[in-house]
Amino acid sequence: MQPVSAADHRKGLLSLHGAILLFGGTALFSQLISLTALDITIIRCFVAAITLLMLLQLRHERIRLSSWRDYGLALLLGLLMASHWVTYFAGMQYAGVAIGVIALYTYPLMTVLIEPLLHRQLPPPMDALMGFIGLFGLWLIAGNTGTEQHPHILTGVFTGVLSALLFTARNLLYKYKFAHCSGAQAMFYQTLIGGFVLVAWLSDDWQHIGALDWTYLLLLGSVFTALSHAFFTTSLRYLKAKTVGLISCLHPVYSTALAVLVLAEVPTWRTVAGGALVLSAAAYETLHGHKRALR
Template sequence: MNPVKRSLFNLHITMILLGGTALFSKLIALPALDITFGRAIPACVCLFLFVKLSGEKFRLNNTKDYFIGIGLGVLMAIHWVTYFMSMQYSSVSVGIIALFTFPVITVLLEPLFEKIKLNWQDILSACAVLLGIYLIVPSVSLSNDITLGVLIGIFSAFLYALRNLIHRQYFSHYSGARAMGWQTLIICPCLVFFLNDDFSQMDTRTALLLLCLGTVFTALPHALIASSLKHLRAKTFSLVACMQPFYGVVLAIIILNESPTIKTLIGGILVVSAAIYETVHTHQNLRRQ
């Protein structure tokens, strides 16, 4: 298998693994905050081992980068907590679809970071996402768990979009594994004082699931991303990344026996279609520049 095909295969495996992280919101009987903390510890260790084996340095270049890294870590901590919380309130299918509003949210936030103007296509994408979310939400009431899960998921998407924009602007000179290693390192002290008593009393099954989540489903995919980008264009990576909700929903159906409604699936198609469009549109604009 040539390097390009192998990288593309690895990238699809990566998206399956990242989509699979959502399953742990249901498989692990802990609050979202505890799951996030338990995910961050093994992920941090593995990512820094990968950085070491890759011959990179642990240290950042200057004091400013440390402050940026701390900020990104805090955003990532809240994003991960709300990501799992969204699915615990609703379902894996609904939560992961709500999360994938982030590409359109990113486009709407970009003018705040760069000299980019919104165009009518971006507004159309936003309308498609709103329609998709409308189809997913059963009732406009916070007393409905699915509605609350969707809103938390959109907030998580907002944080992820904000984190990505700051990362691209101020932290992109570091490799993905190194940057993510520092962010997972920051997550641990952010959450340690808020842990539930159940965390210290977890059984062996829960501990093994957290270890699996942090290593196989977090550190490994980020390592695979770093290696895949050596042979694939950024556009290819972004488009394949849009498959993550599809893989997540399929895994939820197979492993958790979830049964998404037709409205949820149609809403998901609208949200993911908008994400794919914005991905293609962004790369076309970059090519013209």
């Protein structure tokens, strides 16, 4: 891969932070939309795919892929994304939302440890340390929940970690095999394939929801899914996957801040302390990763 310029690296960072901020907002819709998490995900996939298709046409970008190999990679990326979402929701069903989220957020550490191996290198010690610090901060945030109320914690954690592994594989596959496609083009195929893969599990509840729920679903699918994932995949074109993984630890911090503003949910000291650790790790990777990119 060719080294990126300072302008491209800055574009990657801006795209990533915009994506993570929008990701943080998706948690609000779980309380605003009167559907199950799986139904919401399936509908948002199709809304996102339609939105991305319109975006590609509006920008006169190519929709068709260049080769059958690219279609095969798009299918694999879509399967990884769909499997990631299914196991993510299963983890939350088994162990609760907080434990499911913290299990998922083992993926930054997985990325830090796995990506250098693709180049036959060992992970830099400071990157591994930042990964551990970020994960410890996330553990503090998740510690606010009453986990003793959930009888299937180990199953939920295992399923959540599997979800993290699938997400890591998806990010690395895009980074090293599919980055020649634009973020919008790549996410169009992933959301479309993901929607078709998951549609078999769609319940009939969506037929009975009101106009407000549909408004939230359209907003979730277009802005908070299509736009956010286009930003996210764009960042993978210009940043190392480990940098993306570490900075993505800001997701629960942004979610907490938005919950305070929108839902008036004031964080506990554990959330504040964990958020400080996560912010520290992400800030270190942002600053030092940018310096390394310029060398």
